Amino acid sequence: MDEDFIGIKNAAISFILEAEDLKSLEETKLQFLGKSGKLTLAIKGITKLPVEKRPAFGILANEVKNAIENALEQQEKILSQKRKSVLLKKIDVTNPGNKPLLGNLHLVTQAIEEISEIFKRIGFARIRYPEIDWDYYAFTSLNFPENHPARDDWETFFIKADPDKKMGRQVLSPHTSSGQVREMEKNKLPIKMLNIAKCYRRQSDVSHTPMFHQFEGLVVDKNISITHLKGTLDYFVKSYFGKERKSRIRPYHFQFTEPSFEVDVTCGVCNGYGCRLCKAGWLEMGGAGIVHPNVLKAGGIDPQKYSGFAFGWGVERVLMMKQGLELDDLRLLYSNDLRFLEQF
Ligand code: PHE
Numbered sequence: 001m002d003e004d005f006i007g008i009k010n011a012a013i014s015f016i017l018e019a020e021d022l023k024s025l026e027e028t029k030l031q032f033l034g035k036s037g038k039l040t041l042a043i044k045g046i047t048k049l050p051v052e053k054r055p056a057f058g059i060l061a062n063e064v065k066n067a068i069e070n071a072l073e074q075q076e077k078i079l080s081q082k083r084k085s086v087l088l089k090k091i092d093v094t095n096p097g098n099k100p101l102l103g104n105l106h107l108v109t110q111a112i113e114e115i116s117e118i119f120k121r122i123g124f125a126r127i128r129y130p131e132i133d134w135d136y137y138a139f140t141s142l143n144f145p146e147n148h149p150a151r152d153d154w155e156t157f158f159i160k161a162d163p164d165k166k167m168g169r170q171v172l173s174p175h176t177s178s179g180q181v182r183e184m185e186k187n188k189l190p191i192k193m194l195n196i197a198k199c200y201r202r203q204s205d206v207s208h209t210p211m212f213h214q215f216e217g218l219v220v221d222k223n224i225s226i227t228h229l230k231g232t233l234d235y236f237v238k239s240y241f242g243k244e245r246k247s248r249i250r251p252y253h254f255q256f257t258e259p260s261f262e263v264d265v266t267c268g269v270c271n272g273y274g275c276r277l278c279k280a281g282w283l284e285m286g287g288a289g290i291v292h293p294n295v296l297k298a299g300g301i302d303p304q305k306y307s308g309f310a311f312g313w314g315v316e317r318v319l320m321m322k323q324g325l326e327l328d329d330l331r332l333l334y335s336n337d338l339r340f341l342e343q344f
Contacts, residue, residue, distance in 0.1 A: 002060065004042055005042065005060050005061065005064045006064075008032065008038050008039050008042060008064060009064045009067055009068065011032075011038075012028070012031075012032045012038075012039070012068045012071070013067070013068065013071050015028040015031070015032075016028055016068070016071045016072055016075045017071070017075065019075060019079065020079075021079060021083070022076065022079050022080065022083065025072065025075055025076060025079060028072075029072055032068055033065070033068065033069075039061075039064060039065060039068065042061070043061045043065075046058065046061070104342075104344070106341065107319065107333060107341065107344045108213060108315055108316065108319065108333060110344070111315050111318065111319045112196050112213065112215075112315060114240065115194075115196065115215050115240065115315065115318070116194065116196065118235075118236060118239045118240055119194045119215075119217065119236070121239075122232070122235060123192050124192050124193060124194040124217060125192065125193055125194065126193075126194050126195075126196065127179065127183060127193045127194065127195050128195065128197065129173070129176075129178060129179040129182050129195060129197065130173070131172065131173050131197065131198055131200075132159060132170055132171070132172060132173070133170070133171060133173045133178045134164065134167035134168055134169070134170060134171070135163075135167065135168030135169045135170070135171055136166065136167040136168050137167075137178045137179075137181055137182055138154075138156070138171050138173060138174055138175070138177075138178045139151050139154075139168075139255075140168060141180075141181040141295065141298040141299070142177055142178075142180065142181065142255060142256035142292075142295055142298075143255045143256050143292050143294040143295055143298075144255050144256075148255075150255055154174035154175060154201060155174070155201040155202040155203055156171050156172070156174045156200075156201065156202070157171060157172040157174075157200050157201070157202060157210075158170070158171055159171065159172070172200035173197065173198075173199060173200065174199055174200060174201050175199050175214060175216075175312055176195045176196070176197050176199060176214040176215065176216035176312050177216060177256060177310070177312055179193070179195040179197070179216060179218070180216075180218050180256070180291070180295060180299070180310060181295065181298050181299045183195075183218060183299075184220065184295075184296070184298075184299020184300060184301055185299055185300065187300065189220060189221070189301070189306065190219070190220060190221035190222075191218055191219060191220040191221070191308070192218075192219050192221075193217070193218050194215060194216070194217055195215070195216045195218070196213065196214070196215040196216075196315065197213065197214065197216075198211055198212070198213055199211070199212055199213065199214050204331070206328065206329045206330060206331070207330050208330065209316075209330055209331055209333070209334055211334070212314060212315070212316050213314065213315035213316060214286075214312050214313065214314055214315065215312070215313055215315055216310065216311065216312040216313075217232065217309075217310065217311050217312075218291070218308060218309075218310045219232075219308050219309055219310075220291065220296070220301060220306055220307070220308035221306065221307075221308065222305065222306060222307075223307065224290075224306075224307045224308050224309055225290075225307070225309075226249075226259070226290060226309070228309055229249075229261075229288055229289075229290070229309035229311065230247075230249060232309075232311075233247050233249070233263055233288065233311065234247050237265050240318065240322070241265060241268060241318075241321070241322060242268075244271070245265055245266050245268065246265070246266045246272065247263060247264065247265050247266075247285075248263070248264050248282070249261035249262070249263050249264075249288065250262045250263075250264065252287065252289075254287055254289055255292070256289075256291070256292050256295050256310070257287075257288070257289020257290055257291060257292055257309075257310060258289065258290060258292045258293075259289055259290055260287065260288070260289035261287070261288045261289055262284055262286070262287055262288075263284075263285050263286060263287070263288050263311070263313070264282040264283060264284050264285060265282070265283050265285050265321060266281060266282060266283075267281055267282065267283050267321075268283075268321065268322065283321050285313050285314075285317060285318060285321070286311065286312055286313035286314055286317065287311065287312055287313075288309065288310065288311035288312070289309065289310060289311075290307065290308070290309050291307065291308035291309060291310055296308065316330060316333060
């Protein structure tokens with residue numbers, strides 16, 4: 001019996017000392033101390049012994065068990081230490097870490113923020129209005145006679161719902177001008193507002209998307225004239241496009257302004273000389289004008305006492321005009337293609 005125990009102990013210890021990693025140490029432990037391990041089975045032999053021999057057997061078995069457990073513990077320490085230093089050698093702490101991917105604001109959102117900031121500096125407050133609006137705010141209150149074909153210029157999406165007696169049908173707001181009379185109805189003068197919003201028109205080709213953005217300024221106060229409009233236009237053009245860019249206004253027609261203008265900016269590519277991108281040196285930015293007296297009246301403002309100017313320009317358009325950015329297809333802006341969007 002004694003010899004069996006000594007044999008088991010020596011065998012166990014030699015295996016333990018030979019173990020080269022924690023895994024084989026664990027295997028050795030199972031082999032000797034596991035449920036059907038060598039030492040476990042030997043200890044079970046106690047039942048076959050006469051009672052008087054059992055105490056001495058028990059003492060010896062315990063000694064052997066302790067010795068094996070101690071050796072296991074020692075060796076485990078050594079191997080863990082060894083593993084740590086091997087791992088440390090493998091890790092190059094001077095390597096650059098993994099950079100988390102960073103997103104960025106959409107090109108159009110960036111432009112909207114920049115435009116808002118420019119107008120904020122001269123006191124324009126940003127206001128928002130519903131994207132689904134009444135025909136009344138989009139057209140009738142803006143001096144469009146009932147059923148006037150001028151509505152067609154806006155290629156409007158109509159909502160399939162019963163019309164309201166006063167407000168008419170519901171529409172997807174086709175321009176930011178729908179906010180003009182809504183703002184006047186607040187009964188707070190003077191007005192100096194900037195309405196940047198999504199607009200919807202039935203159009204889809206390389207230079208038009210069914211949804212796009214406009215930014216609209218409306219100023220109503222005493223003695224407002226075209227000079228204020230021209231000054232604001234110039235300030236915006238110089239702030240957004242750069243000091244070297246010039247602006248001009250050209251006569252045009254809108255129902256809700258009188259006189260009405262289209263505003264142009266010198267082309268950033270040829271600096272006003274004329275190139276493939278522009279019309280004889282100029283790029284068109286959008287509409288503007290002096291608020292029509294009928295529109296002031298619709299908003300409850302006395303046109304004898306107050307006057308105003310308004311402008312409505314396209315966000316996508318100014319964005320493209322900024323660096324003479326030439327997009328083959330405007331729809332790229334909204335196709336969620338990261339290869340395109342990540343460039344900005
Ligand atoms: N709402 C006009 C458009 O969408 C632009 C405009 C705004 C014109 C304000 C004059 C005054 O074309």
